[in-house]
Amino acid sequence: MVTRTVDLRSDTVTKPTEGMRAAMASAEVDDDVLGYDPTAQHLEAEIAAVMGKEAGLYVPSGTMGNLISVLTHCPIRGSEVILGDYSHIHIYENGGISTIGGIHPRTIRNNDDGTMDLDLIEAAIRDLKFELCFPTTRLICLENSHAHSGGRCLSVEYTDKVGELAKKHGLKLHIDGARIFNASIALGVPPSRLVQAADSVSVCLSKGLGAPVGSVVVGSKSFIDRAKIMRKTLGGGMRQVGILCAAALVAFQENVGKLEGDHKRAKLLAEKLDKISGLKVDVATVETNIVYCDILEEANVTGLEFCKTLAGFGILAFPEGRLRIRFVIHHQISDSDVQYAISCIQRAMARGVANGDCSH
Numbered sequence: 414m415v416t417r418t419v420d421l422r423s424d425t426v427t428k429p430t431e432g433m434r435a436a437m438a439s440a441e442v443d444d445d446v447l448g449y450d451p452t453a454q455h456l457e458a459e460i461a462a463v464m465g466k467e468a469g470l471y472v473p474s475g476t477m478g479n480l481i482s483v484l485t486h487c488p489i490r491g492s493e494v495i496l497g498d499y500s501h502i503h504i505y506e507n508g509g510i511s512t513i514g515g516i517h518p519r520t521i522r523n524n525d526d527g528t529m530d531l532d533l534i535e536a537a538i539r540d541l542k543f544e545l546c547f548p549t550t551r552l553i554c555l556e557n558s559h560a561h562s563g564g565r566c567l568s569v570e571y572t573d574k575v576g577e578l579a580k581k582h583g584l585k586l587h588i589d590g591a592r593i594f595n596a597s598i599a600l601g602v603p604p605s606r607l608v609q610a611a612d613s614v615s616v617c618l619s620k621g622l623g624a625p626v627g628s629v630v631v632g633s634k635s636f637i638d639r640a641k642i643m644r645k646t647l648g649g650g651m652r653q654v655g656i657l658c659a660a661a662l663v664a665f666q667e668n669v670g671k672l673e674g675d676h677k678r679a680k681l682l683a684e685k686l687d688k689i690s691g692l693k694v695d696v697a698t699v700e701t702n703i704v705y706c707d708i709l710e711e712a713n714v715t716g717l718e719f720c721k722t723l724a725g726f727g728i729l730a731f732p733e734g735r736l737r738i739r740f741v742i743h744h745q746i747s748d749s750d751v752q753y754a755i756s757c758i759q760r761a762m763a764r765g766v767a768n769g770d771c772s773h
């Protein structure tokens with residue numbers, strides 16, 4: 414019988430705290446589609462300020478934040494966007510920029526650290542002389558931290574260089590900042606500096622910060638005015654949305670300061686997992702709250718099988734490919750949860766997970 418659950422599937426699985434629930438219950442609200450919800454306005458202003466941008470717009474999800482941003486930068490069908498082949502926008506967002514916006518994705522290989530080579534980005538920018546045949550490049554997208562590379566951080570120097578490249582060619586730069594606060598804390602760089610080169614950033618409140626719902630897109634006032642129209646078009650305008658924004662404000666005020674602890678716990682988990690026979694973690698690549706753990710062939714178990722076995726111990730994680738598991742730390746995972754997870758994983762490995770023996 415499972416007596417304790419440690420949920421390491423994602424940082425999106427957090428439950429609203431008592432403080433968030435109390436803030437939701439007492440939130441001052443009004444019709445936000447008409448532009449009158451004071452709590453939404455407060456949250457948007459706070460996030461815009463911390464990101465060093467003129468304005469913000471609350472949206473229901475990170476996916477919609479990215480979609481609104483890309484569509485707003487690329488209002489003409491047949492525009493082209495340069496983005497990583499393992500970016501969230503390209504892999505996990507249903508190809509929305511193409512199906513809804515008629516926007517063509519030009520992918521560049523994501524390196525192991527989440528970057529794309531600058532020379533490859535520049536080479537991918539279309540020559541306007543051939544506009545008869547070519548789509549028109551309008552936007553470059555980065556992702557920081559980069560989820561598929563295990564939450565690795567793009568440095569401010571790299572981001573600035575991509576920004577310079579974009580400017581030189583008259584392009585815009587969007588950052589999928591679903592976990593931009595994780596990157597900022599890990600790099601020791603203020604978020605506003607980290608995204609200084611970007612024309613827009615989609616900031617998730619519902620990932621590392623632990624809010625139940627929502628993201629804020631930030632950018633210039635004129636960009637946000639246009640983004641607001643796009644949000645309405647996509648059905649993302651919500652009426653008394655201050656109820657959700659109130660919880661997000663608490664998450665922002667209380668949880669940014671906890672991210673450093675999350676990163677330490679992720680590092681500890683990585684180090685301990687790497688010492689378990691049959692498992693391998695590249696500890697140096699664990700920069701934020703995501704840990705990718707490889708299963709060695711000799712362990713004779715797949716990621717899916719191992720996750721099922723771990724679930725028998727109450728340890729929840731997701732397989733990521735045939736021989737890889739992803740563990741994600743968030744503010745509701747304590748030091749003791751990490752220790753408990755490590756001991757269960759050790760026992761699961763020692764007892765022969767391939768045989769499905771998870772009795773304990």
Ligand SMILES: Cc1ncc(COP(=O)(O)O)c(C=O)c1O
Pocket residue numbers: 425473474475476477501502556558559560589591592617619
């Ligand atoms: C890097 C990144 N961008 C965007 C998103 C999309 O966010 P949402 O699930 O709120 O649509 C996610 C979701 O996990 C993500 O990891």
